[in-house]
Amino acid sequence: MLPTDIHHHKILILDFGSQYTQLIARRIREIGIYSEIMPYDVDESAIKDFKPNGIILSGGPESTTHQDAPKSPEVIYTLNVPILGICYGMQTLAMHYEGKVATSDHQEFGHARLSLLNQANPLFEGVGHSAYLDVWMSHGDKVTQLPADFSILAETPTCPIAVIAHQSLPIWGIQFHPEVTHTEQGEQILRNFAVGICGCETHWTTDNIAEEIIHDLRQQIGADKVVLGLSGGVDSSVVGTLLHKAIGDQLTAVFVDTGLLRLHEGDQVMALFAEHFGMNVIRIDAETRFLDALGEESDPEAKRKIIGRLFVEIFEEEANKISGVKYLAQGTIYPDVIESAGSKTGKAHVIKSHHNVGGLPEHMKLSLVEPIRELFKDEVRRLGTTLGIPHHLLYRHPFPGPGLGVRILGAIKKEYADTLRQADAIFLEELNRSGWYDKTSQAFAVFLPVKSVGVTGDGRRYEHVIALRAVQTIDFMTAHWAHLPYELLSTISNRIINEVRGVSRVVYDVSGKPPATIEWE
Numbered sequence: 001m002l003p004t005d006i007h008h009h010k011i012l013i014l015d016f017g018s019q020y021t022q023l024i025a026r027r028i029r030e031i032g033i034y035s036e037i038m039p040y041d042v043d044e045s046a047i048k049d050f051k052p053n054g055i056i057l058s059g060g061p062e063s064t065t066h067q068d069a070p071k072s073p074e075v076i077y078t079l080n081v082p083i084l085g086i087c088y089g090m091q092t093l094a095m096h097y098e099g100k101v102a103t104s105d106h107q108e109f110g111h112a113r114l115s116l117l118n119q120a121n122p123l124f125e126g127v128g129h130s131a132y133l134d135v136w137m138s139h140g141d142k143v144t145q146l147p148a149d150f151s152i153l154a155e156t157p158t159c160p161i162a163v164i165a166h167q168s169l170p171i172w173g174i175q176f177h178p179e180v181t182h183t184e185q186g187e188q189i190l191r192n193f194a195v196g197i198c199g200c201e202t203h204w205t206t207d208n209i210a211e212e213i214i215h216d217l218r219q220q221i222g223a224d225k226v227v228l229g230l231s232g233g234v235d236s237s238v239v240g241t242l243l244h245k246a247i248g249d250q251l252t253a254v255f256v257d258t259g260l261l262r263l264h265e266g267d268q269v270m271a272l273f274a275e276h277f278g279m280n281v282i283r284i285d286a287e288t289r290f291l292d293a294l295g296e297e298s299d300p301e302a303k304r305k306i307i308g309r310l311f312v313e314i315f316e317e318e319a320n321k322i323s324g325v326k327y328l329a330q331g332t333i334y335p336d337v338i339e340s341a342g343s344k345t346g347k348a349h350v351i352k353s354h355h356n357v358g359g360l361p362e363h364m365k366l367s368l369v370e371p372i373r374e375l376f377k378d379e380v381r382r383l384g385t386t387l388g389i390p391h392h393l394l395y396r397h398p399f400p401g402p403g404l405g406v407r408i409l410g411a412i413k414k415e416y417a418d419t420l421r422q423a424d425a426i427f428l429e430e431l432n433r434s435g436w437y438d439k440t441s442q443a444f445a446v447f448l449p450v451k452s453v454g455v456t457g458d459g460r461r462y463e464h465v466i467a468l469r470a471v472q473t474i475d476f477m478t479a480h481w482a483h484l485p486y487e488l489l490s491t492i493s494n495r496i497i498n499e500v501r502g503v504s505r506v507v508y509d510v511s512g513k514p515p516a517t518i519e520w521e
Contacts, residue, residue, distance in 0.1 A: 057089025259287025
């Protein structure tokens with residue numbers, strides 16, 4: 001065991017389907033405590049085996065007034081650990097103790113003023129001297145009858161029972177959402193619960209995480225060999241760096257250059273990982289194979305399948321050339337694990353499959369190594385910084401797996417990819433120069449397979465169109481088009497038309513999501 005066991009103190013979050021559940025887990029981890037999410041109806045044995053220091057019941061879209069509504073599992077009340085119910089979690093907790101919940105005449109969605117009736121309670125330790133807190137509500141039901149042996153700690157004008165606490169057991173219920181930034185002192189309330197009430201120590205830090213992952217990798221792998229598909233993206237880059245630090249030359253990374261990457265991206269990957277870090281990287285120049293396989297295919301979904309299938313095929317070819325390989329490393333992260341986990345009823349999550357979970361071809365007969373499967377994306381980035389990976393790689397905008405294959409509309413040709421690469425590089429260069437790159441969540445150029453008339457000097461041009469796309473978003477579920485300054489757009493347009501052969505017109509996409517998607521295909 002390492003000097004610091006970062007999993008020794010931990011909080012379990014039972015998910016009732018709230019859009020904020022992952023945010024609760026991230027907030028607890030930001031405090032420095034390990035947390036995991038499980039469906040509310042997970043097997044009782046999983047809850048017991050986890051041995052949590054405390055349990056949080058999340059919010060959810062259901063109504064406890066319905067007969068078949070999700071309920072908090074009975075086992076949590078037998079473990080003698082603190083419990084915090086948030087929103088729906090408070091309501092199901094109250095129902096367990098024979099309180100009553102009803103649909104409210106005055107629903108609360110958004111900001112509310114919370115009046116604290118008992119600031120001396122440990123849940124509100126250090127939240128300030130004011131008897132009021134501005135909090136974020138999102139509920140249609142509310143507790144209307146206080147359960148026996150509970151006290152009311154806070155109220156709002158339309159919700160008289162907004163915070164409750166058991167008089168002798170470490171059990172609390174809060175109707176608001178402390179995990180969202182809109183709630184004043186929300187982090188302090190969660191800290192009070194996890195640290196002050198549950199007694200957790202704050203050992204979940206990037207230095208400790210790196211140390212433990214590297215230690216565990218050495219224990220798991222021993223003297224065996226590992227193969228990794230290195231894409232140059234955040235997740236595979238962090239996995240590769242962790243493995244290289246843990247086992248050195250026992251790792252072979254296979255970098256498949258599809259010919260659909262950004263400008264100079266292949267060279268940059270090799271310069272960083274092969275030359276700077278000294279990692280054993282095999283680069284496969286597969287541009288011709290991908291272009292030949294794509295042919296004249298123009299359907300977006302068909303292009304994705306062709307690219308994905310060929311990528312796996314080429315990776316397997318190279319992996320099979322390496323003798324003695326026992327493990328395949330993957331960049332699975334915690335949201336992938338959560339979304340691929342099932343519940344007994346299917347109500348706790350919107351279930352989807354993920355290519356990194358259960359996606360290993362059986363005939364490869366390799367065991368999986370997933371060093372970052374416990375981490376959220378922001379934790380992966382912070383870990384990468386600790387490992388010495390450059391900031392610009394860790395914090396660059398998302399890039400689709402099929403690469404430029406879904407940013408070239410219609411059939412893909414080499415000259416189209418070369419044109420788009422140059423235009424995209426100019427766009428991102430000017431965004432960085434102006435300070436707008438970090439103000440946008442995703443920005444890229446799109447190649448349109450149509451031609452437009454233009455004029456250069458005294459000559460007529462009939463060449464292709466480039467569309468620019470830049471969006472601002474929090475969760476990528478919805479997005480607003482970025483209001484880039486006209487002067488900046490003018491500079492970008494002029495540079496692309498003047499510097500990139502084959503382009504006569506540049507347009508800017510002002511579609512939001514919804515109705516449009518962020519990518520064009």
